[in-house]
Amino acid sequence: MSELFSALGINLKALLIQGANFVILLAVLTFAVYRPLMRIVAERRKKIELGVRGGEEAAKRIAEAEQIKGEKIREGESQAVAIINKGEAQGQKRSQEIVAGAEKKADYIIEEALATASKKKQEEMEKVALEAQALVKQALIKTVELSPEQIDEKLIHKALQQL
Amino acid sequence: MKYPAAIYAKAFLEIKPDLKKFLMMVDKNGDFARIDKIIEAIESQSTKERGGHVVELEMARDVDQKLVDKLRKKFSAKDHIRTKINPNLIAGVRVTIDGERELNQSLQRKLTNLWHTK
Numbered sequence: 001m002s003e004l005f006s007a008l009g010i011n012l013k014a015l016l017i018q019g020a021n022f023v024i025l026l027a028v029l030t031f032a033v034y035r036p037l038m039r040i041v042a043e044r045r046k047k048i049e050l051g052v053r054g055g056e057e058a059a060k061r062i063a064e065a066e067q068i069k070g071e072k073i074r075e076g077e078s079q080a081v082a083i084i085n086k087g088e089a090q091g092q093k094r095s096q097e098i099v100a101g102a103e104k105k106a107d108y109i110i111e112e113a114l115a116t117a118s119k120k121k122q123e124e125m126e127k128v129a130l131e132a133q134a135l136v137k138q139a140l141i142k143t144v145e146l147s148p149e150q151i152d153e154k155l156i157h158k159a160l161q162q163l
Numbered sequence: 164m165k166y167p168a169a170i171y172a173k174a175f176l177e178i179k180p181d182l183k184k185f186l187m188m189v190d191k192n193g194d195f196a197r198i199d200k201i202i203e204a205i206e207s208q209s210t211k212e213r214g215g216h217v218v219e220l221e222m223a224r225d226v227d228q229k230l231v232d233k234l235r236k237k238f239s240a241k242d243h244i245r246t247k248i249n250p251n252l253i254a255g256v257r258v259t260i261d262g263e264r265e266l267n268q269s270l271q272r273k274l275t276n277l278w279h280t281k
Contacts, residue, residue, distance in 0.1 A: 129278075133274075133278055136274070137253075137274060140253065140270065140274065141253055144253055144254045144270065148223070148224060148254055149226070149227065151254040151255070151270065152222070152223065152224070152226045152227075152230070152254050152255060152256075153226075153227070153230060155254060155255030155256060155268045155269065155270065156222075156226065156230045156233075156234065156255065156256050156268065158268050159234070159255070159256050159258060159266055159268040160233055160234065160237065162266055162268070163234075163237040163258065163266065
């Protein structure tokens with residue numbers, strides 16, 4: 001065997017030593033480099049997977065949030081439209097009430113003014129009538145004073161006829 | 164006023180006291196200021212007792228006595244006739260019987276009727 005190696009130019013002893021060196025180097029590299037490196041890679045992959053999953057989750061949640069936001073906006077819009085419609089209806093009703101009240105009040109004021117004017121006119125007419133009556137009475141008294149006997153006689157004769 | 168005129172009249176007609184004593188009693192009661200009313204009440208009650216009426220003739224001024232006599236003749240001897248001057252009548256006469264019935268032939272009434280006729 002050793003002759004074969006010698007014939008091939010291989011030093012068996014050196015080959016064994018080189019083999020032992022290789023095994024030792026492989027063991028050292030396995031424990032010192034490969035395994036830690038593989039652990040780091042595995043951790044890294046795990047982190048990336050987590051990140052990817054988190055991103056997907058976040059995207060999903062964002063989508064859900066967008067959907068909810070859209071729904072809320074639509075709901076808010078419909079509520080706002082309903083509130084605006086209600087407010088418009090109430091405002092219209094209130095304005096109609098105010099206008100009706102104002103018209104009623106205006107009618108009342110006009111009626112009052114007309115009644116007051118009519119009353120004043122009536123009072124003025126009564127006053128004028130009283131003054132006219134007083135003037136006529138005074139004129140009659142003056143006329144009667146000119147010849148009272150004749151008027152007295154005539155009126156007393158009328159009374160005598162009625163008695 | 165201590166007593167109404169009607170009470171004095173009733174007392175006077177029932178008791179028929181001496182006139183002087185009656186007047187003193189009225190004065191003592193503090194009612195002498197109303198003696199005209201008391202006399203009117205006595206006249207009214209005594210007229211009613213004998214079945215007559217109290218007639219009041221109101222005129223605006225003193226008129227011819229003949230006219231007044233004509234008016235007086237329209238009533239019986241039982242009636243008591245009072246005459247009064249009331250210038251507010253302006254002219255004519257107002258006859259009131261027992262303070263209830265009235266015949267108003269005065270110019271004042273005619274004017275009032277004129278004002279109230281529409």
